[in-house]
Amino acid sequence: MANTMELHNRVRTSTHPSKHASGLDPSSKREQDPNNPARARGVGPAFHAVPSRAELHTSDNKGPSDTGTTPLPIPRSLRLPSSARLQSQRPEYAEIMGYTNAWKRLSPAQLNIAIQAFSLIAIFFEGYDQGVMGGVNASPNYVTEVDIGIADGTVTNTTKQGGIVSVYYLGCIVGCFLGGWAADRIGRINGLFFSAIFACIGGALQAATQSADFIIIARVVTGLGTGALTGITPVFISEVSAAQHRGAFLGYVFIANYLGISVAYWLDFGLSFVDGGYSAVRWRFLLAFQCLPALLLLVGIKMLPDSPRYLASVGKTEEAREVLQHIRGSYDAHVEQEFNEIAAMAQNTKPSSPIEFVKIILGMDKTHGANLGRRAWLCIWLQIMASWSGITAVTAYSPVLLRQAGYSAIKQNGLAGGLNTIGIIGTIISAQIVDKYGRRACLMAGAAGLAIVNLIAASLYEASRHDPSLADQIAPAAVTMLFLFNLIYAATWGTVAFLIPTEIFPSKMRAQGNGFGITGWAIGVGMTVLVNPIMFGSIESRTYFLFAGLNFVWIWIVYLLYPETSNRSLESIEAMFSTPSPFYWSMEKAYADNKQTLFVDEENRARWTERAEDDAASSQGKSMEKSMA
Structure with a gap:
């Protein structure tokens, strides 16, 4: 087991050197913290919990590939969920249905x-x-x-x-x-x-x-x-x-x-x-x-492996990251942006009940x-x-x-x-x-x-x-x-x-x-x-x-x-249906107006980064007050 964990650690070190540069290496305080949800689940150095906003935007972070590309930040309303929160949404019997690791041996x-x-x-x-x-x-x-x-x-x-x-x-x-x-x-x-x-x-x-x-x-x-x-x-x-x-x-x-x-x-x-x-x-x-x-x-x-989007929806965010990286063949800025969208969308995801089908067909769904x-x-x-x-x-x-x-x-x-x-x-x-x-x-x-x-x-x-x-x-x-x-x-x-x-x-x-x-x-x-x-x-x-x-x-x-869905991420397509109008041109307008909630452009990057840092500082302050109390 130790040899396996060491091998995973070597692979992660070789493929993501910038993670260690930004404080996400296995020896960091975050990995050593016994209260870390990822550690509580038995996730070792091969898997890292979803990084916080402060970690994502430290000044020395060069991005996943060390190419100088900074991963696009995510808006406050779509902040990445904690592993603990998503863990609580996981169906009890999802753990019973076993998966194999045979896919990891494939390129x-x-x-x-x-x-x-x-x-x-x-x-x-x-x-x-x-x-x-x-x-x-x-x-x-x-x-x-x-x-x-x-x-x-x-x-x-x-x-x-x-x-x-x-x-x-x-x-x-x-x-x-x-x-x-x-x-x-x-x-x-x-x-x-x-x-x-x-x-x-x-x-x-x-x-x-x-x-x-x-x-x-x-x-x-x-x-x-x-x-x-x-x-x-x-x-x-x-x-x-x-x-x-x-x-x-x-x-x-x-x-x-x-x-x-x-x-x-x-x-x-x-x-x-x-x-x-x-x-x-x-x-x-x-x-x-x-x-x-x-x-x-x-x-x-x-x-x-199962779909990264399903894995994220039931709290397996690190497994989702690993599967996505393996399918894409890399973990560059675009793939990290894709993962961030998946994880953010999974924040408020919970399985729907069969009765919802009837409600949806009859127009009774109130979402x-x-x-x-x-x-x-x-x-x-x-x-x-x-x-x-x-x-x-x-x-x-x-x-x-x-x-x-x-x-x-x-x-x-x-x-x-x-x-x-x-x-x-x-x-x-x-x-x-x-x-x-x-x-x-x-x-x-x-x-x-x-x-x-x-x-x-x-x-x-x-x-x-x-x-x-x-x-x-x-x-x-x-x-x-x-x-x-x-x-x-x-x-x-x-x-x-x-x-x-x-x-x-x-x-x-x-x-x-x-x-x-x-x-x-x-x-x-x-x-x-x-x-x-x-x-x-x-x-x-x-x-x-x-x-x-x-x-x-x-x-x-x-x-x-009918809307146009080509060359648009599954998460961004949600914006099209934010309008009550059923017509194509209204859906396109809604997409143009609301897609920025998922795709943050260069002009807004600084604003979102500043807000994320403020959130992180505020969270740390509340944690200190709670510990002192």
Whole structure:
């Protein structure tokens, strides 16, 4: 143990020489003080308690990197909390859920790759589960097993079929809120761990299906796990990413969403040749395969550290500092400023109760200046708008659309797999543009592009319907529109709709708040999965005209109501919602007026420093009076 502590001390000495120069070395009075909260927790020389304002602004402090850069001071209203105060806010059971130190053996680059890898696995599970039922429903053996049709695979009970598919999204709604509630209490990593347990059990139960009732229960269990994974993973990514790369980080991770959908389609394509597609292996293997990513999460997720923002919110400020430094690869002035913002925001953070969800939705939340209800409805409607762009019609019903275009069964399945594979390219494009051009521009440009593609596709299908002899000539152009639709959606709405909900909620309920976005996703997808067959059955290809009109409406809704969050820290985004006005320009004005509470510019530095020193002197005076008394 002594050797380990000595090694930690050497590392800290080598990486932060200025800490010793400014009086923060392990031999200082502060470290030797038995009343120091950090010492009381058993934190040795490897961890230092959050420095006081006087320590941060001593005249000989050259900053974390000894480059002559003084860390930006924090306003009085956002003074760093004491470790003791934050310690009192920590949930009792947060200590029970153990973490490993395996991540400390990784370099910063390796750690970031590991975070991305396990995030990819979690999102891959969601994507695979979203696409797998298309192949399952096409299996004649499954159709007879759950009693929704006849032996040749013809479905005679579409209502029952749609119910089996849609009940999964009910589980997702419940899972995203329960998972978010748990993640805000026991941590993002522990939340993902328990979510993977539900996902694995649900997948195994689905593969063992014996009846319709059996698979309905199994899909609800799977939905609980998927909803929690989808709710927690983007929040975890958002909290460990730097502000200027947050969108790209999430964009690359969401490649796994389309990868999962594509794998589901291509697996079904291959299995459809086993016994002519009539084998039970076709659908049981498809459902069992989803257990693989869930098992990988169970085995490896505990090797990652938790989010610095979560750690700070439960009083583990020094662990938060260490994790942040390791992820960023350094501890320069910018990283220290980021840590100071995190610690300052955590000062008044406490876990929210489940009842707050109801209050927020109904507009009964009384948190001054927070406007949480508005944020919740922005998240819900963003995902509903994404679902009603036409994406579910293209994803879930692409074989039907391709059949209408005149393609054979084999070509239908092959093109359907390629249609979802193109989404991977779109997600890569999204990662390149979402931070550069902003969330709003991506959403509005994406909606415009989707509207135009829908119009062209509808016109082509209508021409083919009125003159069947044109089908062979029109089919390639119609299929091109489907591919272009998926490409545009993946590059814009497919990522941004999941990104914004992770950015606009305060730290105390960020994981739970993202549940509103997942709820909107489940409602939107579940609703469209149910009504798409009805629409295509009644108005046929004219359904695309409806989607085109809706996309034009989405442009104006985004322009008027949605904030720009790119290249802004999660803490500074709070300033946007300090105004009661729901309009974009009002939020931008509020941000411009109030962001200085977190970002202190050079002109105000001296004033804030002077105030911090006065506070420190006043605190020392009160301590002396108390000791004399």
